Amino acid sequence: MSAPKYLAIINKIELMIRSGEYPEGGKLPTHRELAHQLGTTPITVAKAYKELAEKKLIESFVGRGSFVCNHSQLSDVIKAESREQESNLSILQPCLSSDIVERLNQVFSQVLVRGNDDLFGYAEHTGLLHHREMGAHWARKFGLDVASGEQMVLVNGAQHALSALIECYTQPGDCIAVEALTYPGILSLVNLLGRKAVAIPIDQHGMIPQELDSICRETPIAMVIIVPSHQNPTAATMSVERRQQLADVIHQHQIWLAEDNIYGFLNPSVIPAITNFVPEYGFHITSLSKAISPGLRCGYIKTPDTEYERLAAFIRTTIWLPSPIVFAAASLLIASGEAFDMAKEQRNMAIRRQILAREILGHFEIHAQPDSYHLWLMLPEFWNTDAFTLAAKNKGILVSSASYFCADPRAPVPHAIRLSLMAIKSEPELMVALNKLADLLRKNARFDYTHC
Ligand SMILES: Cc1ncc(COP(=O)(O)O)c(C=O)c1O
Secondary structure, three states, X not given: OOOOHHXXXXXXXXXXXXXXXXXXXXXXXXXXXXXXXXXOOHHHHHHHHHHHHHOOOEEEEOOOEEEEOOOOHHHHHOOOOOOOOOEXXXXXXXXXXXXXXXXXXXXXXXXXXXXXXXXXXXXXXXOOHHHHHHHHHHHHHOOXXXXXXXXXXXXXXXXXHHHHHHHHHOOOOOEXXXXXXXXXXXXXXXHHOOOEEEEEXXXXXXXXXXXXXXXXXXXXXXXXXXXXXXXXXOOOOOOHHHHHHHHHHHHHHOOEEEEEOOOHHHOOOOOOOHHHHOOOOEEEEEEOOOXXXXXXXXXXXXXXXXXXXXXXXXXXXXXXXXXXXXXXXXXXXXXXXXXXXXXXXXXXXXXXXXXXXXXXXXXXXXXXXXXXXXXXXXXXXXXXXXXXXXXXXXXXXXXXXHHHHXXXXXXXXXXXXXEEOOOXXXXXXXXXXXXXXXXXXXXXXXXXXXXX
């Protein structure tokens, strides 16, 4: 006697999840669709889905459907390592050409030749004042009003800045307002630390101030996290007016602001930070990960005057201080001006690559600034977002599905993917990958479940 049909469906779906054919966070066909494809009844499929949910492999939401459980959201969206034959359009990092790597090696040799006991002992105040001054100098160039390095706290990159601010300035169970589509690292942190993400609607200029205002009136919000320039994933950059309006709402409701300005160096002209308009509530975050190298793990937080001691004590208690050796290298690059040259070179490369991408994908709806590292590509109607991500992976191209960026798990997933244009080192390889995506976008492909 053959096994009941629903068990065969369970085995098949489980295999497809484990092999990555159904990606984490990906949507499964509806009961009716799958039943139709397999020549069975929706009740049999429902029974299979129920068991898969009990095994914590999938989750079902009334009105939205069933999804593969997300066990490693960050590692899934950001593929730091790709196989040799894969083209990685999923990771947002600068182009680490051999020239850049050589310059970084040189600066580290300089540091190690000259290193003194300052660099090898414990230091007060989350780091040496000179390193904090260099952080202030870097952030000032890209629109932050900061009087001196004494207002700066050193951290291990922007991700560490976000986690420190959430832990230090909010409590478990607190609500944190975020852009409705946002960087998954923010969502993972908020969830991991037991806070609740509240999705604030966005438009082509970023978070909508009136929406933040009305949510603050209904719900106690402890903190708002905003990415004001080249937002991840939509690439929106806020005008000065939008920044001022958001600052007014923050001021009115007296909530903390974590302004993650990690892509501010890409703006063609300096745009004032939101923090400038609410210095008493604003923490401004920068890092060298996108302009120079994510491996440096160099980040800087400018604190409100009243908050420096509290945040510095938090950093001291949790990690003592970030490694002075890497900040010494970063400070040499900033002081000599080389860091700004490197940032400009990356920006010029981004401009060239955005032009290439528009030449190849120009028939499709694209959202990006002319100098963004990434673009937000709207898919043709017939392509399901996760199905497209999987089909691209099968062609050796890693892209990021919109489902990873949704702050509200009940909201419909936009029909879009994020493409990073910078991680691939060679432009010809990037063009080959973009052309393959363009071919795929034109195809009306669907999953074939007949082999279930
Ligand atoms: C908006 C945003 N914030 C923070 C980070 C993490 O930056 P870091 O490498 O400095 O921790 C990223 C990385 O993609 C990002 O896009």
